[in-house]
Amino acid sequence: MEKRIVAIVPAAGLGKRFGSSAKKTFVALDGMPLLAHTLKRLNREPLITDIIPVLRDQDTKTGLDIAEEHKLDKVRWIAAGGPERQDSIYNGLRLLEEMGGGVSPDTLILVHDGARPV
Incomplete structure (x- = not known):
C-alpha cells in the first residue's frame, strides 16, 4: 500500500458560540x-492524497456541491x-x-477544523 496523507476535516458542529442562524x-x-x-487550500497541497470532510447528514449535499x-x-x-x-x-x-481501501502503517492522518481556513 502506498504512503498516503489523509486530511479529516470536522465541520459538523453547530457553531453555537458563533451567534448566527447560519452554520459557521x-x-x-x-x-x-x-x-x-x-x-481548497488542503486540495492544493500536493502531499495530501485524500480529504474527508465530516458533516451533519443534512449538510452532505451542500458539501458535495462545494x-x-x-x-x-x-x-x-x-x-x-x-x-x-x-x-x-x-x-x-x-x-x-x-471506502478508502484501508489504512496502512504508512498512512498519515491530519485533522483540521473546517471553520479555520489555513
Whole structure:
C-alpha cells in the first residue's frame, strides 16, 4: 500500500458560540463558504492524497456541491458527523477504512477544523 496523507476535516458542529442562524462553516467569506476556503487550500497541497470532510447528514449535499463547484478532486467521500467532535473524527477514520481501501502503517492522518481556513 502506498504512503498516503489523509486530511479529516470536522465541520459538523453547530457553531453555537458563533451567534448566527447560519452554520459557521457555510457562512460566505469573500464570496465563498468558509468550508470551501479550507478544502481548497488542503486540495492544493500536493502531499495530501485524500480529504474527508465530516458533516451533519443534512449538510452532505451542500458539501458535495462545494466539492464539485470548486473542483476538489481529493474529496471523494463525506463522513457523517457524530454527537461530539471525537465521534466525528472517528467516523472519518471508519469511512477511510471502509471506502478508502484501508489504512496502512504508512498512512498519515491530519485533522483540521473546517471553520479555520489555513
